[in-house]
Amino acid sequence: MKVIKTTDKNFTKEFQEILNRGKMDISNVENIVKEIINEVKNEGNKALFRHISKFDKWTPTKNEDLEISKSEMKKAYDNLDEELKKALHLAYNRIKAYHEKQLPKSWLDFEENGSILGQKVTPVNRAGVYVPGGKAFYPSSLLMNVIPAIVAGVREIIVTTPVIENKPNELLLAALYICGAPKTFKVGGASAIAALSYGTESIPKVDVITGPGNIFVATAKKLVYGDVNIDMIAGPSEIGIIADNSAKPDYVAIDLLSQAEHDEMASSILITDSEMLAIKTLEKIKKFLKELERREIAQKSIEERGAIIITQNIEEAINFMNEIAPEHLEILTKNPFELLPYIQNAGAIFLGEYTPEPIGDYIAGPNHTLPTGGTAKFYSPLNVEIFMKKSSIISFSKKAMEEMGKSCAILAKTEGLTAHQKSVLQRFK
Amino acid sequence: MKVIKTTDKNFTKEFQEILNRGKMDISNVENIVKEIINEVKNEGNKALFRHISKFDKWTPTKNEDLEISKSEMKKAYDNLDEELKKALHLAYNRIKAYHEKQLPKSWLDFEENGSILGQKVTPVNRAGVYVPGGKAFYPSSLLMNVIPAIVAGVREIIVTTPVIENKPNELLLAALYICGAPKTFKVGGASAIAALSYGTESIPKVDVITGPGNIFVATAKKLVYGDVNIDMIAGPSEIGIIADNSAKPDYVAIDLLSQAEHDEMASSILITDSEMLAIKTLEKIKKFLKELERREIAQKSIEERGAIIITQNIEEAINFMNEIAPEHLEILTKNPFELLPYIQNAGAIFLGEYTPEPIGDYIAGPNHTLPTGGTAKFYSPLNVEIFMKKSSIISFSKKAMEEMGKSCAILAKTEGLTAHQKSVLQRFK
Incomplete structure (x- = not known):
């Protein structure tokens, strides 16, 4: 598992690899x-x-x-x-x-x-x-x-x-x-x-x-x-965790692994301002890995595509996480709700230590079909609106036409669409 | 301009051509x-x-x-x-x-x-x-x-x-x-x-x-x-008009032409239960065509891709229009709002004789970027939501975890995802 500090010389290069994680060559x-x-x-x-x-x-x-x-x-x-x-x-x-x-x-x-x-x-x-x-x-x-x-x-x-x-x-x-x-x-x-x-x-x-x-x-x-x-074009699953020194390494480790067991291509990324948490989480990952049924998948995933990023503070952690735009984001800090205004990009946000990601996979209620590979920057979770569509409704009165028809006709004429202009002016005859 | 009755023998074939209007070969x-x-x-x-x-x-x-x-x-x-x-x-x-x-x-x-x-x-x-x-x-x-x-x-x-x-x-x-x-x-x-x-x-x-x-x-x-x-993949512009014998042929004709002038590939389709309206509209189209600056485009469009469909009643008109799912739909009937519940598929709906389609192109307020080629069956007009995305928020309490964690763990286990199960059960330790 990759462990990098934001102050490392090669950080930008390493981070770019994480950003490119979702590229799918079809x-x-x-x-x-x-x-x-x-x-x-x-x-x-x-x-x-x-x-x-x-x-x-x-x-x-x-x-x-x-x-x-x-x-x-x-x-x-x-x-x-x-x-x-x-x-x-x-x-x-x-x-x-x-x-x-x-x-x-x-x-x-x-x-x-x-x-x-x-x-x-x-x-x-x-x-x-x-x-x-x-x-x-x-x-x-x-x-x-x-x-x-x-x-x-x-x-x-x-x-x-x-x-x-x-x-x-x-x-x-x-x-x-x-x-x-x-x-x-x-x-x-x-x-x-x-x-x-x-x-x-x-x-x-x-x-x-x-x-x-x-x-x-x-x-x-x-x-x-x-x-x-x-709905969207989905890639391998992923989790990002923002944690401070109040987080339990047990929880962080097993939650990272629960994503890693999905798929060798899955990405599990912890960003923390606590080097101690990083060290303890690594130990726990080793321990838990031995106990997993899907150990081989999880191990390959966590080794090749897992990462721990150590930041100088939590603000920095949030900024990098926003760039990653993870499918699932856990916030394991003293007061996770305080950070919510600053989270720009994430499919689903899991707050606090009693909200492990699998709760959202099955039972919480929100959809588990979420944008992957950084597409949370522009896609939403699967929701009812993909099964609905909208139609604009416009009804102009005679008075509204009298107030605004002329301006409309001018714009149509300027664009060279004279039948449009005529269609409006016809209402004044 | 094609004039067909829904009772014509070859109606289904002719109508299918209208349904296929939007096919774009890339x-x-x-x-x-x-x-x-x-x-x-x-x-x-x-x-x-x-x-x-x-x-x-x-x-x-x-x-x-x-x-x-x-x-x-x-x-x-x-x-x-x-x-x-x-x-x-x-x-x-x-x-x-x-x-x-x-x-x-x-x-x-x-x-x-x-x-x-x-x-x-x-x-x-x-x-x-x-x-x-x-x-x-x-x-x-x-x-x-x-x-x-x-x-x-x-x-x-x-x-x-x-x-x-x-x-x-x-x-x-x-x-x-x-x-x-x-x-x-x-x-x-x-x-x-x-x-x-x-x-x-x-x-x-x-x-x-x-x-x-x-x-x-x-x-x-x-x-x-x-x-x-x-936002969407847009094809040539189109208008559908549902009209009864209360509609003014002048208005119907110029509104059809205002769409036809956009593009030789544009489709302008009137569906009416009034044969008299159909006849008078045809006459007016001929008259107006002579007066248009973009006559050549409009003429080609209306001749090759325009159509008037004569139905037995307004219900039938609505059903066929829903199958067409036009980008723009004008309703020119005695009480257009009465029909609104039955309109399933249309990009924008223009109600009544003072709401010609160009009003929606420029000045009314709703967006003029609308789904074409029948895609109003599943796409919406361009709207603010394409420029926004959603993130689900989940925060479970200890009590909620106690109530539902076990059920979640069972489902995870049944799907063979034991790290998911473990992640939940870890919260009970």
Whole structure:
């Protein structure tokens, strides 16, 4: 694990490496993904059958094979361990409650001249949710993507997920049931993104696609962007921790590792003004690493992409963290709320020692789909608004037209758009 | 101009053509644009000099040549015709007032167990605004893009625009001055988008790029998406009008033409349940066409891409219009507000006979940068939120952790993420 001081000679160079952590080179897979998309566009389900056969170790033969039935979902739910069921329902309810607070409202505003301006908010008609299903199953991902769409009022939600050997994961099935058993198709990868974007005999074309995935999924999402809307292009997971000498090294160490266990490409970065904390955290990381099931992944990640930055004070720590713009940011200082005004860039901010990052992954309520690789500088967490869109409302009265029409006509004329000018002046005839 | 009835045999086929109106094929320019972007990435200003020399009929020789000075802007403003100045200020103030109403607020929400959840809203640090400047100058475009960024609280706004023969348009200069004289660079096309996305010696890297442009600009925006955020990928302009027999054919005709004059590729579509209105509108279009300065463009657009659809009733008109999802929608019926609940998809909705579409282009207040080609099904008008991003806030108390930590740990374990589980359980030790 890299330990650097901001006063080190080579700090700028080392820090630049951290800033570049999220660069994803899609040029190697772009052509393959383009071909997959074209095949699905041109051949529909037939292409899906072929791709499933190639990647998922089973071969659908008819259209109905692609869909997971509601009865399967119910059965898995009925068989679910009670404690797990309770946990899933708790997560569902808290995620729902949080996202309901995000709901934007339509509004109208009235002027004395009789004109009315406003904004109408409408859910999209159909949303597609991608759930990864290759190496691991993340039912929490399903909840985090489907619930905001439900809260937004989307009429139809379509889920797609790869199902290896045609054996759906029981927990995912149960989670689907809890989410109201949306139409779910056993298709993964770039094929799924293409099917959702352009439609096939079985899978309806959607308006927006959300959900994480590997580089093929991310590339497909980028390529279809514009034909449908997408949430964001997600890279490897990451955590940044700002801590002072009041932080417990135990907590700092295990929280860094909990991000590192996700992925060898994950980044776990502590920035602290306490050299003592840095030293103790390193010791604890060594100790905890031995106890982890996903030790190999975590170790590789923390060694190659983990870092501890020692600053001269907490202000400096905040400034560097704002440049990093981490997906998850923990603040473990004496009074974390005091620092909140200065945090510019972070997907989600976890305050205080009883708020470890995994609380936000599952149960707190806010979305765990967050901008990575520094994109928190301009992207927001997944939220209900990706499933909604706005229309401006304009109603001018005769009086408003009399007051402002002439100015409008002048501007139109100046831009050389005389039919625009005429359209306004026609109202004065 | 195509006139079709929904009861016609070939209606579905004809309607499908209207639905496909927005398809933009970028495959022809994609490689050229990729090369331009790479040149700017690798060579910075040097590449910009070369591209300007090639496309804009002048050759910058030093870095300072790229920037428009504030004194030029002020001079143009001081020399501006008084009526025009008044019109620009009116537009500025109304656009600002409308966008201020859109501002989202940060919020916190408290639970009895002591936990705090919320959402922090922060402006992006730096925004880039692209203003086209080849064939026409649209100072209104500048206002519509820069003002939301100002309202959002963006620290630094960077404008780029191509300046043919190194002679900036006086009106654009004046409009820049009214917008607070942001840093403005004389660079256009894909080069400008690349410079804003990755930075050069002169042009700082931004977080988000907005503004319309030709297919090179649109393609560049799509390619850099993810490295920066973008507003949307805009296609040719369009208007849809829903009208009944109460509508004045004069108004309908000139409003259709005011869209047609923009671009040969523009689409102007009337949907009405009144065959009489359809006939009279056609007559008026013929009459007005003769009087237009941009007659050739308008005529080609209206002939090749204009359409009148005659429905059996207004409900049917609304349903088809929702499928079209037009950029601009005028409702010219007896009581237009009654129809508002049923409008699902439209960039901006213009209600009643005193609200011709050009009012929204210049003076009403809502943004004129709107989703085209049917993308109003999932995109919103340009608004302050593209210049802001959100961070989730989570603060769990000891009590909240005691209530929910165990459920969280179970879910983490079930997903195989034992460091996540351990991170939570560590808080119980």
